[in-house]
Amino acid sequence: MTIHHHPSDVMLAAFAAGTLDPGERMAIATHLSTCARCRAFVDDMEYVGGVMLDDLPPAAMPAGSLAEVMERLDEPASRTIQVAPSSDLDDVPGLPDLVRRCRAGDWKWIAPGVHVRPIIVPEDSPTRVFLLKAAPGTRVMQHSHTDLEMTCVLTGAYTHDGTRYGPGDFDIGEEDDDHKPLVEQGEDCICLVAMRGDIRLSGLLGQLMQPFVRM
């Protein structure tokens, strides 16, 4: 799989810094599960985190703090919670464990050739996450968003403004971009989408669809 489109360095660094919201984190983790190049950069950013941690000025721990911890060293480490992947998403290829642990709703029809399936982020997240499946040859209706949209292609491919996005590719829709992606012939195009803000559909049909697209 040749991946041509990646998250920005700033996003990858924010992933390493742990400062993304839960939905954004899922989108980046999905990309990382297939992209060795970005994983290597995230690894480097974790080293950056380590170097900066090492260089931080120390803040004194209270007296007795080490002794307290020493006393707990022999406690059994039985408190790690293993969260098994939920089986809801077993049929979707290319998802990392972080996503596969989540529950998911059913596929819902939202437009000719287009279905969506919400992924239930297990905590409050300003970013919603869903799968989008579009049939080959579908022209996904023109839309723009009020904020950031991250799309990870899992299967199939689409073109958008002359650029092709295939499996592993990461597409960032900025605020007020107007997109109208065209799904390639061949197989269904399934994407994981993380979206902050609302989607706005253009045109009369779009406005009629609007209530159904809100998830």
Place this chain on the structure above:
Amino acid sequence: MNANGKPVEDAAPWNRLIEAVAVSQDREAFAALFEHFAPRVKTYMLRSGANNASAEEVAQETMLSVWRKAALFDPSSAGAAAWIYTIARNLRIDAMRRERTGSARELGDEIEETVDDSPAPDSRLAAVQSEQRVRAAMAQLSDEQIRVIELSFFEEKAHAEIAEQLKVPLGTVKSRLRLAMGRLRTLLGDLS
């Protein structure tokens, strides 16, 4: 640690201490790690917006995890500081999750692999080399670039707040961060 209990002189003293914890449950080695890293994790948490008590709690839990997971630490593929950094970061994410969900789980009930499914940092190069490479790259950044990266790593602030703090427009913060990261990527690429 060598037979006299003194840190062995090499480029990776912290790695040796973690190994000593893993191999022989060496409490002195653990105490040395605690003395160095706990106060720094506390600073990290304070800068991320935690209050004093929870910053100290995360620092303690981080060090407990170091003790418990020491056997999983692979000194040939991870640097000690980066490894401890990721433990602290994951506990911080977990603490924020508990805040949001009002979960009754306690801190330290760490969900495995909170953040990513990728293997521990970097197995392409020996860890010590990676750390030296990252340090060398960071040494070539300007103070201003280090500052903006540090703010984005350690201070849980929206870019707008960073802009306010640095007294520059929001767009400037975004472009400075983008430039700093781009420069860092180029430097890291040149050094690998």
